[in-house]
Amino acid sequence: MGKKIVFCAGAPDPDLAYLKTISYDMLIGVDAGAKRLVDAGYVLDWAIGDFDSVEKPDSKESIVLPCEKDDTDLQYALMHVLSQENDDDIEEIIILGSLSGGRIDHLICNLWFVYQPRFQKWLTKYHLIEKGNTMRFYEPGEYTxxxxxxxxxxxxxxxTPLKALSLINAKYPLNKANYEYPVSLISNEFLTDTMTFSFEEGLMCVMQTADK
Amino acid sequence: MGKKIVFCAGAPDPDLAYLKTISYDMLIGVDAGAKRLVDAGYVLDWAIGDFDSVEKPDSKESIVLPCEKDDTDLQYALMHVLSQENDDDIEEIIILGSLSGGRIDHLICNLWFVYQPRFQKWLTKYHLIEKGNTMRFYEPGEYTxxxxxxxxxxxxxxxTPLKALSLINAKYPLNKANYEYPVSLISNEFLTDTMTFSFEEGLMCVMQTADK
Known part of the structure; x- marks a missing residue:
């Protein structure tokens, strides 16, 4: 089993309860997310951010970034920490606190980063989690x-456009459907405990979500 | 001047104060958004939705959709109402209550619809508004x-990928930058009251946003 590395970014109300349900190898607080983790009693391996709106909390290691920079604090933290690891040793990159909150441009930015070549090599390892929302990314293939x-x-x-998308054992099944444009097929449901999907070309994001 | 058509979808806490700042020609409440508008004293031209979680309020005209359907209530409402208009007569399609709330898959769906060929003909007319967030879409060209x-x-x-993106009179300017992948360039700022941007290929979303 490889490493599970957890980042908690600065969006309000990250799902810290999730941390109690898993074991992980590294915990990185990003900007306001660092303070939220420490306030909740967690010990940080890294605190990384510009800390312009919150004080930098205690941590084993830390980096204070300039306020004006090309990357977001989360992008910097991902690159800095992940680049020090052997890619094969990374099992899962859990990101909390990246998708909720007030600014929708921030939310989109925290989703779009997977497109960037420098981040795409870890595509299938990201696991974005907010209350009521989990998100993972998939390359062409078949998955359960x-x-x-x-x-x-x-x-x-x-x-992206998708080729030959099949959904098996879902309430709304599909059989090798093609989409010439990015499509959002939401509110499907599992028929039993597991389901299978496959596609031949494109980049897919799969979410499991709940109403509030 | 063409028509301004306002839709209010069902996401929590739509920015109804915005309606007091503009004049508009039609007001359409979509599912929970219909009830919110009527509760706030507005008279609806249309109430459209499956109304599975809220009661259908009074309106001049209404459509009750089945709960299980391929389109979201908002997509159905957009197609139903806009298809009855001459495209040249439509100046602006204002959409409130489509981007906030708990389910991020719903948010993405309410953004992704612009990619669909049937909705793309109105691409430059959409104006998505939430508290602290406004969003418009642009085809290649030069804009102020x-x-x-x-x-x-x-x-x-x-x-989408972008070709020759220039940002002029912005805090972080660009000169004919190319991006091979969808990129999210956030937290730029106006230097004065107006700025100019241009690009030669791709599809662009521009947001003006505020911290909470």
Whole structure:
């Protein structure tokens, strides 16, 4: 089993309860996310951010970034920490606190980064988690998903055009459907504990979500 | 001047105060958004939705959709109402209540619809508005933007690869930059009341946003 590395970015109300359900190898607080983790009693391996709106909390190691920079604090933290690891040793990159909050441009930015060549090599390892929302990314292939019983809905989001998308054992099945444009197929559901999907070309984001 | 048509979808806390700042020709409430508008004293031209979680409010005209359908309530409402208009008569399609709330798959769906061929013909007319966030879409060309003084940040989000993106009179200018992948360039700022941007290929989303 490889390393599970957890980042907590600065969006309000990250799902810290999730941390109690898993074991992980590194915990990185990013800007306001660092303070939220420390306030909740966690010990940080790294605190990284510009800390312009919150004080930098205690951590084993830290980096204070300039306020004006090309990358977001989260992008910098991902590159800095992941680049020090052997890619084969990384099993999962869990990102909390990246998708909720007030600024929708920030949310989009925290989703779009997977397109960047420098981040894309870890594409299948990202696991973005907010309350009621989990998100993973897939390259062409065939996959079996397990139902997170706390979330009713299963959504398939084409980040690009898609070729031959099949959904098996889902409430709304598909058989080798092609989409010439990025498509958002939401509110599907598992029929049983697991379902299978496959596609031949494109980049896919899969979410399990719950109504509030 | 063409028609301004306003849709209010079902995401929580739509920015109804915005309606007091503009004049518009039609007001359409979509599912929970219909009830929110009527509760706030507005008279609806249309109420459209499956109304599975809220009661259908009074309106001049209404459509009750089945709960299980391929389109979201908002997509159905857009197609139904806009298809009855002459495209040249439509000046602006204002959409409130489509981007906030708990389910991120719904948010992405309410952004992704612009990619669909049937919706893309109105691409430059959509104006998505939430508290602290406004979003418009652009085809290749040159544009001048005016600063909404209530919002500090200006973000350029490539929905596709982009060719020759220039940002003039912005805090972080660009000169004919090319991006091979969808890129999210956020937290730029106006230097004065207006700025100019241009690009030669791709599809662009521009947001003006404010911190909460």
């Amino acid at each position: 998903l397990t139902h997170d019983k706390t979330k009713k809905y299963l959504s398939f989001i084409g980040m | 933007l005016t600063h909404d003084k209530t919002k500090k940040y200006l973000s350029f989000i490539g929905m």
